[in-house]
Amino acid sequence: MKIAIVGAAGRMGKMLAALAPSMGLEVVAKVDVAPGFDSDWPADAEGIVDFSHHSAVPQAIAKAAAQGIAYVLGTTGLDAGEQAAVDAAAAKIPVVQSGNYSLGINLLLELTRRTAAALGAAYDVEVVEMHHRHKKDAPSGTALMLAKAVAAGRGQDFDASTIYGRRGDIGERPQGEIAIHALRGGSVVGDHVVMFAGDVERIELAHRAQTREAFAAGALAAVKWAKGRACGIYTMRNVLGFE
Numbered sequence: 001m002k003i004a005i006v007g008a009a010g011r012m013g014k015m016l017a018a019l020a021p022s023m024g025l026e027v028v029a030k031v032d033v034a035p036g037f038d039s040d041w042p043a044d045a046e047g048i049v050d051f052s053h054h055s056a057v058p059q060a061i062a063k064a065a066a067q068g069i070a071y072v073l074g075t076t077g078l079d080a081g082e083q084a085a086v087d088a089a090a091a092k093i094p095v096v097q098s099g100n101y102s103l104g105i106n107l108l109l110e111l112t113r114r115t116a117a118a119l120g121a122a123y124d125v126e127v128v129e130m131h132h133r134h135k136k137d138a139p140s141g142t143a144l145m146l147a148k149a150v151a152a153g154r155g156q157d158f159d160a161s162t163i164y165g166r167r168g169d170i171g172e173r174p175q176g177e178i179a180i181h182a183l184r185g186g187s188v189v190g191d192h193v194v195m196f197a198g199d200v201e202r203i204e205l206a207h208r209a210q211t212r213e214a215f216a217a218g219a220l221a222a223v224k225w226a227k228g229r230a231c232g233i234y235t236m237r238n239v240l241g242f243e
């Protein structure tokens, strides 16, 4: 399958180009505004993978729509007008759009939701994340997504159920509580564990990211999946067969 990468000079673009051949994909254009890169893709491209800048998206996706080429959009930060351009293109071509293309995290989100639904509130849920010492925010956005998946699986209100760490004379753990803990240290790229602690057993779902390749591999899997699909907007849940 022939693909073009938009934003090819960037961190994600380089990773995508390096990984593509090993996934059976031929990169026929490396599009970027940086010197030495392509300004366009050839008409025989069969898929576009866009990890560029939000301002670049409307023009690129409109062109792909006019040519009938599947589009995988990783670029984030789109404003309402830019998103409207994506939605308009999706009336003509298949578009996959996700803020996190890591297959592992998307799988973990689904497993977490299903496990929470199956076990119910009798199992106490603790979400533990660890990141490198330079990370400025806590807890991680992914830890929040995982805790929300627990709340969704159980049909609970997320804000009313969730606490962030513990200290002092806290009393017994209330049933249905979802607790998030943030660890920091060293060079850890991103670890997440969702623990379901019952009276007779404990289940742990864990994900450990090692490099940005996790995002690139997911986006390349998505472009292979998107080729030949009906027009519309899809997510990684669709790519992974969850919907």
Ligand SMILES: NC(=O)c1ccc[n+]([C@@H]2O[C@H](COP(=O)([O-])OP(=O)(O)OC[C@H]3O[C@@H](n4cnc5c(N)ncnc54)[C@H](O)[C@@H]3O)[C@@H](O)[C@H]2O)c1
Pocket: 006, 007, 008, 009, 010, 011, 012, 013, 031, 032, 033, 034, 051, 052, 053, 054, 055, 056, 073, 074, 075, 076, 077, 098, 099, 100, 101, 102, 215
């Ligand atoms: N969805 C995900 O899983 C995921 C993961 C990582 C990054 N991202 C997003 O992907 C985007 C790129 O991330 P990055 O870390 O590679 O950024 P980056 O800054 O390293 O690379 C972006 C590239 O886009 C190029 N670019 C800018 N305007 C362009 C235009 N008009 N046409 C073509 N190319 C243009 C830049 O020259 C640059 O080379 C960001 O929006 C980021 O948030 C998404």
